[in-house]
Amino acid sequence: MKATNLQIDAWKMSESIMGAFISEQSSFINAANEYKDFVYSHYTQLPEILNEKLDKYRLENNLYAENYLTPNAFANAVVNKIHSENSYSLSPGVTPTERDFVEYFLFENHKGYCVHFASAAVALLRSAGIPARYVEGYAVSPSDFEVNNDWADIPDSRSHAWVEIYLSAVGWVPVEATPGAQRGIIDHEAAEAETNSSSNPLDDEVIDDQGNIHEPSPTDDPFDDENSEPGSTEDLSSSISPEMNTIMWVFSILAILGLLTTAMLYNRKLQVSLRHKLFAQQDNSKAAIAVYEYILKLYAYAKPNGTADCRIPKDLYNLVLKARFSQHMLTEQELGRILVYAENQALEIQSTVTFFKWFIGKYIYALF
Secondary structure: OEOOOOOOOOOOOOHHHHOOOOHHHHHHHHHHHHHHHHHHHHOOOEOHHHHHHHHHHHHHOOOOHHHOOOHHHHHHHHHHHHHHHOEEOOOOOOOOOOOOHHHHHHHHHOEEOHHHHHHHHHHHHHHOOOOEEEEEEEOOOHHHHOOOOOOOOOOHHHEEEEEEEEEOOOEEEEEOOOOOEEOOEEOHHHHHHHHHOOOOOOOOOOOOOOOOOOOOOOOOOOOOOOOOOOOOOOOOOOOOOHHHHHHHHHHHHHHHHHHHHHHHHHHHHHHHHHHHHHHOOOOHHHHHHHHHHHHHHHHHHHHHHOOOOOOOOHHHHHHHHHHHHOOOOOOHHHHHHHHHHHHHHHHHHHHHOOHHHHHHHHHHOOOO
């Protein structure tokens, strides 16, 4: 099995951004990155011989993921290409022994049902570096529950196979690969007509002795990843439109921005709460030292712009020395003087720095 190293929609957070998160948030982000790496290492695997043939096929048909703005757009191009060269049939025959299922469908037989179309799409997507998985289940629509709100009778003809591709910061997204399928429910006559009009089909075999027409039951996953997860059986979407591509990417960006905003707000709340706790501790001398260290941080942040008077008054500095070296604890009044000075310095700095520097100081360093 061969897995690609290409990560077309991969994203990483820099160490400077990661440093703004608390340990619990960093653990979550690291777990998300680890899962993404797992997805790219397992859901891009293919037998090497098949991978070489699919690479050649994509080269001949100019199917490169890098040529498309989004993985969704590329997935749609792959599905359209498969539809143009293969016909939908409920009786495609049996794949010969020792022949690869996908290779036989794409390069020789050119006819099949949902299992064939989904398998071929997954293989082509994987060969291009897009994490993809083959999923089987049953198509269910809201109308199935109109008779009984608690139960729905789903016939075997609703069995279906489809594709899911992985998008970083979004997750697994369904892609419909079968012609004529609408939310997983197939109009068999329309599917055959659609593919027959755009391809060179071979003559279909007889369906069965009784002439019953139904979607064959799902077979085993042709890819059978050792570490793959169980597929979804959710209600399906049809092939993703360009408008949906845009919506999904906007949603991805908003989701990341939302995560960063939440992390910044939570980090600031945590840091401010911790600072107030240090300022309010029972030992006034230790509290005064904590306030003094906070003042030094304010000075260090303000000094590059020359804002604020970066010199603590001598009488207050003497109180700091007393807090650090004297055996006598500072009084409430003495601690209060240092606190008032720190608050005034913070207000002065906020009023003199640029908006960008104020924003960084408030939400990244939690100084204000």
